[in-house]
Amino acid sequence: MYQLYIANKNYSSWSLRPWLLAKALDIGFEERLVPFEDGSSFEAFRHFSPTGKVPCLVDGDITVWDSLAITEYLAERHSGVWPADARARAFARSACSEMHSGFSALRNLCGMNCGIRVKLFAMPAALEADIARIKALWQQGLDSFGGPYLGGSAFSAVDAFFAPVVFRFQTYGIALSGPLADYAARMLALPAMEQWYQAALAETWREPSHEAEAKAAGHWLEDKRACR
Numbered sequence: 001m002y003q004l005y006i007a008n009k010n011y012s013s014w015s016l017r018p019w020l021l022a023k024a025l026d027i028g029f030e031e032r033l034v035p036f037e038d039g040s041s042f043e044a045f046r047h048f049s050p051t052g053k054v055p056c057l058v059d060g061d062i063t064v065w066d067s068l069a070i071t072e073y074l075a076e077r078h079s080g081v082w083p084a085d086a087r088a089r090a091f092a093r094s095a096c097s098e099m100h101s102g103f104s105a106l107r108n109l110c111g112m113n114c115g116i117r118v119k120l121f122a123m124p125a126a127l128e129a130d131i132a133r134i135k136a137l138w139q140q141g142l143d144s145f146g147g148p149y150l151g152g153s154a155f156s157a158v159d160a161f162f163a164p165v166v167f168r169f170q171t172y173g174i175a176l177s178g179p180l181a182d183y184a185a186r187m188l189a190l191p192a193m194e195q196w197y198q199a200a201l202a203e204t205w206r207e208p209s210h211e212a213e214a215k216a217a218g219h220w221l222e223d224k225r226a227c228r
Contacts (some may be wrong), residue, residue: 002029003058004070005048009200010225011210013053013112013164016196017067018074021160023192025080029057034214036207071157080101083151083158091144092151092158095137099161104128106214110172111213112164114200115225118172120218134165135180142179146188155190163187167197172217 004022006015022029034054034186037044044053049056049065057064064073075081082089104125141150141158145162150158166187169176187193204226214220 002027003032004029005032005034005045005054005058007034007041007045007197008053008203008205008207010114010203010205011036011112011207012054013107013167014053015065015159016112016164016167018055018057018070020163020192020196021071021157022074022080023195024155024160024190025078027074027078035205036210038208039052041222054220067161068096071096071160075157080154081157083145083156085145085152086153088145091141094160095141095150095158098137099165103122103130103134103165106134106165106168109217110211111217112133112167113171113204113210113214114167114197115223116171116214117222117224118214118218118222119221120172131174135161135176138162138180138183142183143187147179148183150183159187163193166193200225202226 002022004019006012006019010013019031021027032048034048045054045056046052048058048063050063051065054066055067055070057063057070057071064070071081081202083092105124109124109127110120138150145152147153149155150162166184168174169184170188188197201224206228
């Protein structure tokens with residue numbers, strides 16, 4: 001059985017992607033959660049990951065690192081990872097690649113922290129542009145392939161790749177309306193998303209750099225996480 005190494009569910013957006021994909025598609029795996037360490041987790045993660053980063057998938061004597069590589073590895077072995085329709089599949093792969101390599105303002109200013117609610121101090125132009133582009137991508141997918149998911153009628157990798165954004169929008173109060181709000185609500189209602197979220201709330205770990213990042217982003221309105 002696959003072994004999927006991840007970090008804290010409250011913080012680790014990269015870990016969420018393959019975890020959610022496998023859960024939603026009923027691809028069996030053993031979860032190996034290794035918490036972030038204060039400062040650098042590189043040495044701890046190097047025990048299982050060549051890059052010292054998560055996520056990392058181990059399949060017997062094969063090790064696959066990076067969320068996009070893990071997605072493609074699973075796609076070679078399991079159906080449903082990518083949409084069946086060629087146009088939808090091309091869109092899904094392009095959108096995943098854009099998410100994987102872009103949106104630096106959103107990543108840097110609105111780090112994933114599932115259990116808190118934050119009112120942003122400001123909306124810099126770069127962050128506003130990232131949010132607008134994500135909304136446009138979501139709208140394109142829903143309009144082009146009929147929904148209710150970004151690649152059509154079934155959940156696929158493109159939804160998994162934007163799942164951390166759904167949590168970020170919830171945390172930082174990013175307004176959505178119409179079909180985009182419906183899509184975000186649909187994602188949050190997925191049993192696997194709810195499972196991840198509840199586990200994130202139950203975590204008592206607090207990693208200083210992630211906490212400081214959220215403090216710098218805005219005023220904390222609520223902290224729903226379990227007490228330390």
